[in-house]
Amino acid sequence: MLPSFLKQAILVGSLLACFNAPLLSQTAPANTAAIESAKAAALSRQTVLRDAFIAAAGASNLPCPIPPPTIVITDIPSFGNYNPETNTLQTSIWEILQDREKAIFFRIAGPNSEESAARREFETGAHHWVFIHEMGHWWQACRKVNDDRKPYAFEYEADRIDAAYWRLTDPAIDEHMRATFQGLVDHAPNPLPPGHNEASYFNDNYQKLGPTPAYIWFQSRMCVKAFAENPAPTFVQTLRETGHP
Numbered sequence: 001m002l003p004s005f006l007k008q009a010i011l012v013g014s015l016l017a018c019f020n021a022p023l024l025s026q027t028a029p030a031n032t033a034a035i036e037s038a039k040a041a042a043l044s045r046q047t048v049l050r051d052a053f054i055a056a057a058g059a060s061n062l063p064c065p066i067p068p069p070t071i072v073i074t075d076i077p078s079f080g081n082y083n084p085e086t087n088t089l090q091t092s093i094w095e096i097l098q099d100r101e102k103a104i105f106f107r108i109a110g111p112n113s114e115e116s117a118a119r120r121e122f123e124t125g126a127h128h129w130v131f132i133h134e135m136g137h138w139w140q141a142c143r144k145v146n147d148d149r150k151p152y153a154f155e156y157e158a159d160r161i162d163a164a165y166w167r168l169t170d171p172a173i174d175e176h177m178r179a180t181f182q183g184l185v186d187h188a189p190n191p192l193p194p195g196h197n198e199a200s201y202f203n204d205n206y207q208k209l210g211p212t213p214a215y216i217w218f219q220s221r222m223c224v225k226a227f228a229e230n231p232a233p234t235f236v237q238t239l240r241e242t243g244h245p
């Protein structure tokens with residue numbers, strides 16, 4: 001990981017705060033056929049990853065009463081979302097990101113980065129890390145632990161499944177994301193008021209935190225914690241422990 005990234009990472013949070021701002025001007029729009037082709041290619045790749053997760057989850061010998069989630073390619077501001085009511089998993093593609101969303105990944109890639117480098121950061125962050133985090137939420141739906149869970153336990157559990165999945169299948173993803181989240185934690189301002197417990201504060205202010213850079217700080221802290229768990233849990237262990245804090 002380039003040190004330059006760590007200096008830039010602090011800016012990511014403030015950029016995320018701009019998600020709800022009015023639409024800025026776009027770079028030259030890709031033509032419709034090219035976008036449809038890119039969507040089809042992403043759908044195919046993400047379906048392979050979804051099915052690989054489900055196949056690996058089979059080793060837990062725990063049943064899942066719901067079908068694999070339907071993947072929807074759309075410009076989703078958080079770069080991924082699982083909706084248990086519709087059993088759909090939304091993910092985006094580089095070609096349809098808004099400029100302010102692309103800017104986040106240019107900053108992560110470092111100063112004067114080529115578009116290909118920024119795009120790689122997006123692919124790792126959204127199509128690998130966030131996508132499997134959302135599959136973790138699908139697994140929670142399988143295990144029927146969606147209801148009345150506190151947000152911190154719910155989110156941390158998905159991060160823990162995510163970290164264990166990549167540790168098993170492609171540790172380079174974990175290493176990359178560990179550096180990314182550590183950079184955010186080290187360089188972004190700490191939004192936790194003195195004297196407050198991290199988990200309780202996150203739970204009590206969940207709705208308010210949602211659209212702010214502070215939310216990214218809390219999520220980053222959870223990911224760093226998941227990476228640091230020692231001994232590191234196996235993927236199957238995280239699946240079996242779902243719903244058992």
Ligand SMILES: [Zn+2]
Nearest residue numbers: 133137155158
């Ligand atoms: Zn989540």
